[in-house]
Amino acid sequence: MNTVLEINNLTKKYGRITAVNNLSLSIERGSVFGILGPNGSGKTTTLGILLDVINKTSGEFSWFGQPPTKEVRKRIGAILETPIFYPYLNAVKNLEIVAEIKGVPKSNIDISLQKVDLFERRFDNFKTYSLGMRQRLSIASALLCDPEVMILDEPTNGLDPQGIAEIRGLIQQIAKDGKTIILASHLLDEVQKVCSHFCVLKRGKLLHVGTVDEVTKGAELVEVMANNPALLEQALQQFKGVKNISKEEDKFIVTLSEGQSAADLNQFLFDQKLVATHLLTQRKSLEKQFLEVLAQSDHA
Amino acid sequence: MLKLLKIDLQKLANYRAFWVLNIMYGVLIISIPVVVLEFMKWLKEKGADFNNFDPMKIPVLHFPDIWQNITYVYTFLKIFLAIVVIISISNEFSYKTIRQNIIDGFSRMDFIKSKMSTILLLSLGSALLVFITGLLTGLIYTPDLEMGNVFDGSEFVLAYFLDLFCYLTLAFLLTVLLKRSALTVFMLLLFSPIERTIAAFFPANLKFITEYFPIHAINNLIAFPLSRYWFQEIQDYVSLSAVGVVLIYIVIFVYAIYYKLKSSDL
Ligand SMILES: Nc1ncnc2c1ncn2[C@@H]1O[C@H](COP(=O)(O)OP(=O)(O)OP(=O)(O)O)[C@@H](O)[C@H]1O
Ligand SMILES: [Mg+2]
Numbered sequence: 062m063n064t065v066l067e068i069n070n071l072t073k074k075y076g077r078i079t080a081v082n083n084l085s086l087s088i089e090r091g092s093v094f095g096i097l098g099p100n101g102s103g104k105t106t107t108l109g110i111l112l113d114v115i116n117k118t119s120g121e122f123s124w125f126g127q128p129p130t131k132e133v134r135k136r137i138g139a140i141l142e143t144p145i146f147y148p149y150l151n152a153v154k155n156l157e158i159v160a161e162i163k164g165v166p167k168s169n170i171d172i173s174l175q176k177v178d179l180f181e182r183r184f185d186n187f188k189t190y191s192l193g194m195r196q197r198l199s200i201a202s203a204l205l206c207d208p209e210v211m212i213l214d215e216p217t218n219g220l221d222p223q224g225i226a227e228i229r230g231l232i233q234q235i236a237k238d239g240k241t242i243i244l245a246s247h248l249l250d251e252v253q254k255v256c257s258h259f260c261v262l263k264r265g266k267l268l269h270v271g272t273v274d275e276v277t278k279g280a281e282l283v284e285v286m287a288n289n290p291a292l293l294e295q296a297l298q299q300f301k302g303v304k305n306i307s308k309e310e311d312k313f314i315v316t317l318s319e320g321q322s323a324a325d326l327n328q329f330l331f332d333q334k335l336v337a338t339h340l341l342t343q344r345k346s347l348e349k350q351f352l353e354v355l356a357q358s359d360h361a
Numbered sequence: 362m363l364k365l366l367k368i369d370l371q372k373l374a375n376y377r378a379f380w381v382l383n384i385m386y387g388v389l390i391i392s393i394p395v396v397v398l399e400f401m402k403w404l405k406e407k408g409a410d411f412n413n414f415d416p417m418k419i420p421v422l423h424f425p426d427i428w429q430n431i432t433y434v435y436t437f438l439k440i441f442l443a444i445v446v447i448i449s450i451s452n453e454f455s456y457k458t459i460r461q462n463i464i465d466g467f468s469r470m471d472f473i474k475s476k477m478s479t480i481l482l483l484s485l486g487s488a489l490l491v492f493i494t495g496l497l498t499g500l501i502y503t504p505d506l507e508m509g510n511v512f513d514g515s516e517f518v519l520a521y522f523l524d525l526f527c528y529l530t531l532a533f534l535l536t537v538l539l540k541r542s543a544l545t546v547f548m549l550l551l552f553s554p555i556e557r558t559i560a561a562f563f564p565a566n567l568k569f570i571t572e573y574f575p576i577h578a579i580n581n582l583i584a585f586p587l588s589r590y591w592f593q594e595i596q597d598y599v600s601l602s603a604v605g606v607v608l609i610y611i612v613i614f615v616y617a618i619y620y621k622l623k624s625s626d627l
Contacts, residue, residue, distance in 0.1 A: 080424065100523065109626070112463070112464045113463060113464075114460050114463050114464060114626065114627045115626045115627070116624065116625075116626055130468075131463075131466050131467060131468040132466075134463075134465070134466045135465075135466035139464050139465075140464075141460070141464060145456065145457045145460060145461040146458070146461070147372060147452075147456060147458055147459055149375060149376055149377075150375055154371065155373060156374065158368060158371050158466050160466045161364065161367065161368050161371065162368060162462060162464055162467055163466050163467050164466075202465075205400065303599060347404075348543075
């Protein structure tokens, strides 16, 4: 049983707007699945349907091969959009309610709070928390039941850079324990760093689904500069491992063929008695792929 | 069910308005008989002219009259408890915590059961308080106390319980429909005037239908008792048909709450 979530032809209509349009998707156990899409593309709506707070218009989905029920939701740790808690209760009291609903022992509360670094402030009322602390508390709440699946909708929204890095580390750590994570985000960099798989939604339609590796691996792009651009250009044209060369002023952008690296290119130039003054490997980014997918859909 | 009650009480235990309103309600229940007696004593001392009649002899707070009299008066206080219920439920919508409860593993029915068990507890608790207050007041002030008469008419405490339970369930329904607390309290207060206005447009041969309007039906449980002291006929029993109608209303209200929650996005 390796499929955690199976979605078939899921559709949600709000009057004339189709927020989720005939979406089919399946998510494997242990994957960290990123859901990308511009604002209003249906990410939150999709997750809301999966968590039974939004009624679907049509379609089906199943968790762990079972029809969705409240028992299934008790095995999922989820936050949707913004942290939601009783403002007049402190962190511990809030998590006690969650623990009671999920039927997990109260002893999990302190552990969760320590994981997100909120233990010191645990007796302060939720309404006195900063946005970042609220985000952390919602992650603590999602961790409370030691979930098999975590659903995080923009978990780093409003966090400082250190907070973002910490949450990212936390997600990676949770993923290492073999948990399945579903992460909706605008931060492509974040998805690239933590996700194994991703999909792209636009106006509720699925535009792309695949692994992050297949996008970021593959042919490398290298920027090269030397004191004598003319000589450099000659030399580059002779290099066997080159697929394509483009020029931006004095800078050459070289697409290497499969299996070649920037080190090979550097060695070659050195053998040609040329010294590069600038040599930079451009990582192929998810961002590019994302923008390409969206641009293609505009032409279609 | 107890677990669901416990969860709802955890939400309320640290909420100040919950305690303030409950305590105000409790204090009013206990103090009304005291105030009435003090008032009658005061009338007596002032030598009010009742044709030499001692106002303390009017059996307002004597067994068995006391049960219907106090429960009738107390039904005017139920708005305090209705406000408790309305705040507790509208908070869940304004904080969106109902959404998180469901994400965490409640079903919509669990949410309803959890709130209904608090409503049940409030109704039972205040019926108990009314019972004890009535019993003590009656024991203290009934001059020719015969133990056999003490519980005559105490079925009005049960009627009071049903009255409260149905009214609070209606408050629950209105909150689910209107979401905002101030608006809901306002609508609940307007409910009876609106009913009466609508009833005024009914032709005489259909007037009997207006008896079954929700607030009217609830009020039929405990008939106005005080007119017996100016020698008018009153209904001094709890009519079973009134009980039946109220029970049906409770079922309808709960079903309407369920239907509304089921069909809406949270
Ligand atoms: N309650 C609602 N009523 C009407 N339309 C809605 C409602 N909720 C969402 N929508 C619409 O559904 C579409 C998808 O919204 P959704 O919140 O799922 O987007 P999202 O991908 O999460 O966006 P963001 O990145 O901004 O969080 C939008 O066009 C939005 O306007
Ligand atoms: Mg969203």
